[in-house]
Amino acid sequence: MVIPTYDESQNLEWIVGRLRAAQPGVDVLVVDDNSPDGTGDIADRLAAADPAISVVHRTEKAGLGAAYLHGFDVALRAGYDVIGEMDADGSHQPEQLHRLLDALRTADLVIGSRYVPGGSVVNWPLQRLLLSRGGNLYVRLLLGIRVKDATAGYRVFRRSTLEAIDLASVRSTGYVFQTDLAYRTVSRGLRVAEVPIDFVERERGDSKMSGQVASESLRRITRWGLAERRQRLRGSRGRA
Template identity: 75%
Template structure:
């Protein structure tokens, strides 16, 4: 499980402990972006005490997507067959990780998947302690993503996920340029375009109780801008393909 951190000293030991208790066979990779609050030192101490905890130190704050890309590359190089991602702030509950792993393996009776998303917005999913305006913004953003990109995933911006190794290898991570929160939508779209099976399972998302959120108006605006660009490009490509198809039918 890849856990990116920046100034999560109040949360890291707590969340890693919960992860290891919930899934004893799980390995954890903390990707720290040179946190000035000492998060990296805490991660090193956890790794020294537990062989299943690993740490990747980065030179500075380079964005959520960049941290995940570094973590995915590390995990693939290390030979892991399943690679997950989650926040360090407790908003994603380790005790619900089994839902994602079961769905990936097909143990829920719906067949196996290539990517499983812990979703706030499918039946059974929920958000706890968010102001209604923030939830409305999140739901509206996901609706915008569905309409503009033409995908059916209801929580394309979610950050609680598990991938098969084969899925990450197929979507060409080396070509991913998104570094912020829009990274999540980028990878969902890439998986769908690659013909991979993407499934959502309900989770309870809980707003952080300690530390500061990294989400801001500027981050949200940048994400919407990038998604709009992708949507326009995708619509143009659809029109091009349709014109080519019709031209091929002409006598």
């Protein structure tokens, strides 16, 4: 599991401990973006004590997507056949990871979804919940995909999926990254499954998400989605 971090010193040891207890056979890769609060040092200490934990230190905070792309590249080069992603803040429950891994037996990408039956969001204000649900509805309408929670960050991929969606061409680095990869997976005819999870708002530390960040993500999705549609339209005309 790839876990990106920036200023997660209050959460990292706690969440990695839960993950290792829930899934002892799952290795952990922490990708730290040069956190000034010492998160990287905590990650190094955890890695020194547990061979299943490794750390990548990046020199700057370059965005969530950039951190994941770096982590995926490291995991692919290391030969892993299943590669996952989750937040470091405790919003994704490690004890529910088995749901994603079980579903991957018949899927190419599994998303831990807040918005399928059985899923839930805990301790979010109504405004943020409506923004998230509305954003996902907008994604479905704009991009024409059936994924209920395309913005979710609790996922597991087959190696073949990450290879098929051409990570080298991914340019999205912020929160739109999640939508980008879900769309690429669907566009290549691969199977996306969603399983219900309980998304719990962080109890410690500061959230990296805000209304401004969410709005910017929607604007980027709009520009990107319209560009994708224009490209598909030109392609269909060229085949006519």
